[in-house]
Amino acid sequence: MPLLEIAAVADPSTAEALLSRTDQWDWLIFTSTNAVRFALQIIGGSYAPPPSARVAAIGRATAEALAKAGIRVDLIPKPQFNSESLLASPEMADVTGQSILIVRGEGGREHLAQTLEARGAEVVFAEVYRRILPEMDIAYWIDLWRQGRIDVVTITSGEALNNLMLFLGEARHEFTERTPLVVIGSRIEKLARDLGWHHVIGAEPASDQAITETIIGLAETKRAAQDLQTSR
CATH class of the missing domain: 3.40.50.10090 (Rossmann fold)
Known part of the structure; x- marks a missing residue:
């Protein structure tokens, strides 16, 4: 995106x-x-x-x-x-x-x-x-989100986060409540929480590798929860 x-x-x-x-x-x-x-x-x-x-x-x-x-x-x-x-x-x-x-x-x-x-x-x-600010068809991304095809969002700058909220408009609350957001740095983490994101994870140190490892950790946690639910 x-x-x-x-x-x-x-x-x-x-x-x-x-x-x-x-x-x-x-x-x-x-x-x-x-x-x-x-x-x-x-x-x-x-x-x-x-x-x-x-x-x-x-x-x-x-x-x-x-x-x-x-x-x-x-x-x-x-x-x-x-x-x-x-x-x-x-x-x-x-x-x-x-x-x-x-x-x-x-x-x-x-x-x-x-x-x-x-x-x-x-x-x-x-x-x-x-x-x-780039031109973007935000409706396409919102449709993917609602179809459950976006499990996590990563943000590496405060300006990108502000632009995302601007693009989402009135639909923002639908996603900030249930979608994990992976960020770098305490400043962006605080901004995300101030903007209403419920599940914010800070990747440390601020690197592509840390972001990737954080996403993998989220995926493994989700898979484990699904396996537990299936086994019941």
Whole structure:
């Protein structure tokens, strides 16, 4: 179910200028694989960070995308692949006087930048992509849901979750009450509960493998319950 469409920013000139400032940054923080992909598009397909700058990647997939592009990664936050774990890293504890470029999409979270600024850093955004609402025949998906052919929903961003609720409209309560929702991160888990989802499961750590293992666990639990009912 396509809930987000990723597109290039309308005017990439600002991001291009920021990425081209080879002697200014102490840290470059890439927030996602899309941040890597669109940054590379903007600057012509290859990028060499300034020698003095260190590079942080939020998420293993982001780090892999950077490595594939030949960009050295100095920091991958753990145990969670999110801004909170990055901020908890020793490297981010004292950033007084440092210049940090956050490469992200338009309208991303402000928590990372605000915290780094509170710790004394100068933070600038290079916004290299945007998220738009895709066209979708929601009636098709609602029919599948009502036929019992959708057993679980996975969501990996708050914006995707908000879009799902928008698409469902008045039918949302029918599904939020009985369909398990697998999410990553405590922030999205809280948002899901606030939006009315009854059965929310957080996959940890925030990775495709954790999501897959969580779904398998749900399927095994459901199968065991069905077997027990059949045996009675």
